[in-house]
Amino acid sequence: MSAGGGAKGPRHYDWAAIDLLPEAVAGVYRLLIRRNRTTGELACYRCLSPHPVPIGTLVRVAGMRWRIEETFQAGKGLAGLDEHQVRRYTPWLRWVTLAMLAHAFLAVVRAREHRDHPVPDGLIALACNEIQRLFATPNNAARQPTRTPSALAPMAPPASSPGPHMPLPPPHNHTMKIHNHGWSISRPPPGSSGLGGSHRGRA
Known part of the structure; x- marks a missing residue:
């Protein structure tokens, strides 16, 4: 018998009800027992109703506990x-x-x-x-301050100010060869213009 829908679908358990001795308050006293079908864990509910009710009604009322817990969790997060x-x-x-x-x-x-x-x-x-x-x-x-373009302007560096001069690295003295395409790039000899520094050759 299912106790209602849960996060993973219907919650199916085995249920049993035992009549208890009457007490001072008028009504029907019963002990509702729930057994987990997987682990065999037992849980008990002491029930009081003004008149005899079927076990299905007791199971439905017992299953409302999860809805109450979900309502408390929602109240904590929302309010x-x-x-x-x-x-x-x-x-x-x-x-x-x-x-x-x-x-x-x-x-x-x-x-x-x-x-x-x-x-x-x-x-x-x-x-x-x-x-x-x-x-x-x-x-x-409404509490967030409004930032206008004029307020953001001082944060940007001025366009006219030149940046720091970075010296170029010295030329390499070694020869780089790319064997896949048959290209060989070498350093031009001293005194040349450097335009003929690259020539095609076989690696």
């Missing part, structure tokens, strides 16, 4: 759910409430955008990450 620096319950509650409201706002904007402006084929629909970035971009752009 700074874990970036509080408080030590008392009241300020912590205020911070968490504002972060959850911000995350809910992004989710509502995404849902309305998908409903009112369907995405054409071949394009990816807007996600909460892109929407959060769109809201943050104008504020960040």
Whole structure:
């Protein structure tokens, strides 16, 4: 039985349910046991329902834990759910409430955008990450200083100033031969103009 879709597809496990003794709170108490089909690892869930429900319902509710964890991870990345620096319950509650409201706002904007402006084929629909970035971009752009061409002009060297004079390396005294093409280039003899320094010959 599958507990819902995961990052690698449906999560299939073996499930079993055992009735527990009733306690002070009215309802049906059951112990839901999950076994991994590959490793044999067991996990248990203590369940309470107002009336008897089939095991498939218990499995579906137990599988929602991954969705809750994904929501917490998204809240941390989008709204700074874990970036509080408080030590008392009241300020912590205020911070968490504002972060959850911000995350809910992004989710509502995404849902309305998908409903009112369907995405054409071949394009990816807007996600909460892109929407959060769109809201943050104008504020960040306003803080960036504008650099005009006049401000960039002093950074370039003046065109009229000559560069440093680099002396040419002295000529080589050896003869270079390229055997692949049959060319031989040698240093011209002293007193010549240098125009006849290259001649064709066999290597």
